[in-house]
Amino acid sequence: MATLVTYFSAEGTTAAVAKEFAAKIGADLFEIVPEQPYTAADIKWTNPLARCNKEQIGKKDVPVSGTIENFDNYDTVYIGFPIWYGQAPRVVYTFCKGYDWTGKTIHAFATSGGSGIGKTAEKLGEYVPGAASVDVKLVHSASEI
Numbered sequence: 001m002a003t004l005v006t007y008f009s010a011e012g013t014t015a016a017v018a019k020e021f022a023a024k025i026g027a028d029l030f031e032i033v034p035e036q037p038y039t040a041a042d043i044k045w046t047n048p049l050a051r052c053n054k055e056q057i058g059k060k061d062v063p064v065s066g067t068i069e070n071f072d073n074y075d076t077v078y079i080g081f082p083i084w085y086g087q088a089p090r091v092v093y094t095f096c097k098g099y100d101w102t103g104k105t106i107h108a109f110a111t112s113g114g115s116g117i118g119k120t121a122e123k124l125g126e127y128v129p130g131a132a133s134v135d136v137k138l139v140h141s142a143s144e145i
Contacts, residue, residue, distance in 0.1 A: 002073050007080035008032035008092050010043045010052075014111045018080040020142035021109075027078070034091045035063040045084070055090040062091035064098065071099050078145065079108045079124070083138070086118025093127045102130035109139045 005022035008031070009015035015031070022029040042051035055062055068074075079096075081088045088110070106128050110117055121136040128134060139145055 001075035003027040003076045003078070004030060004068070004071075004074040005078040005080070006030040006032055006068070006095070007078075008034075008082075008089055008095070009080070010038055010082050010089070014080045014082050017109065017111060017139060017142050017145070018078075021078065021080075021145050024142060028074075030066075030068050032081075032091060032095045033065045035065045052084055052089065056085045056087075060090055061094045061097075062089070064091060064095045067098065074104065076105045076107070077101075079106060081108070081110055083110045083112040083115040083117060083120070086115060087120050087123045092124075096124070096127035100130070101128035104128070104131050106131045106134040107145070108134065108136040109145050110136060111140065112138060 003025060005018050005027045007014050007018035019029065038051065044050045045052055079092065081092045108124055110120060117136060117138045121134055124136060125134045
């Protein structure tokens, strides 16, 4: 079986951590990309009308561009994302809905400029039914994963 590092990155921080970590452990890499890319205005969380806020508060699905071929070949999956409102961005949840997580070990890592990790593990667990385990940690670099 193989290991996959997948990630969503709004401003590049999570991407840098994910790429470095995947290279370090020799894992495959997949970027979670929303069908409609985020603009700077979309992720300006201080604006209550910003797209990121509407999605999080409304618990909206955010369609993902692309899929992972041969997902069944992976037994360990790392999922990286920035923290939005104490949880993963909605695009990550939509991504998770598209796959069978039965028996997989999930290690999520979150980057944050200041927010805590909140109940991220519990909330993510709802979207990866059947996973053997799910753990989440807040990181600032690949060496912390």
